[in-house]
Amino acid sequence: MPTEHVHSQTGRRLRTEEKVISAAADLFLEFGYRATTVRGIAHRAEVSVGRVMTAGDKEVLLIRCYDRWIAALQAGTYTLPTRTRTQAGTAPSAYIHARTGPTSAVQSHLLGIFLPFLEFFAAHEDLSRDYAAALMRVTGKPQVFDTLAADLQDKLSSSLISIGISEAYALASASALYDSHLGILFRWAASDMSLDEATEALSRSIAFHTQLRRPV
Structure with a gap:
């Protein structure tokens, strides 16, 4: 059903955001803000750079x-x-x-x-x-x-x-x-x-x- 599909997409998006923020948090604490890159966050979270940017720069x-x-x-x-x-x-x-x-x-x-x-x-x-x-x-x-x-x-x-x-x-x-x-x-x-x-x-x-x- 359409509603179930929307809920599924929302759940996937939230899980991806959680992975991105968790990866960013780990890297910020480990290496600092300036040494951390969006590409590094993407690699740690195992997502694309584009997926990282949907959560924020x-x-x-x-x-x-x-x-x-x-x-x-x-x-x-x-x-x-x-x-x-x-x-x-x-x-x-x-x-x-x-x-x-x-x-x-x-x-x-x-x-x-x-x-x-x-x-x-x-x-x-x-x-x-x-x-x-x-x-x-x-x-x-x-x-x-x-x-x-x-x-x-x-x-x-x-x-x-x-x-x-x-x-x-x-x-x-x-x-x-x-x-x-x-x-x-x-x-x-x-x-x-x-x-x-x-x-x-x-x-x-x-x-x-x-x-x-x-x-x-």
Whole structure:
């Protein structure tokens, strides 16, 4: 039947896209963005170059890979390299305490939500810089600015509400923290900022938004 044929074609297309994105992700992490070619992605995915291009050019594929990695980081299913975790060398609470005084469990929890993203950036610094540049050039709306952003901000606002901040202010602060996080990553991409410096900058923003007490 025509409907079954359409479903079959859609299924094949999605499976091909999955192979292409998986192959691109492996090559980007292994060799970096600039050394990875569309032809190499096609070879790894065992498809034609044309099939790769139907999923997107190299910049689009990089953004789609980051959408996948960010989703896994938010879900807690992405395992960061051990060397990156030890590179930070400081617990979330210690970062906030060093800059703002005694930390709360909520402050530490909020920083813990962001740390995997900062650590991923540190583990793949050159690739993340290429990703930041791609975001500036590619049209469309990556998931990082859409569904993934909404999910992360929900987690942040829930934590803020739990310490007595009103829902309206918690939503506003969650949005501001999310924007601070992105701003720090873009600033890191354009400078020689270190993982420690990026984490401390985010810690100061978290401390500001959690120390304010607003009426319900």
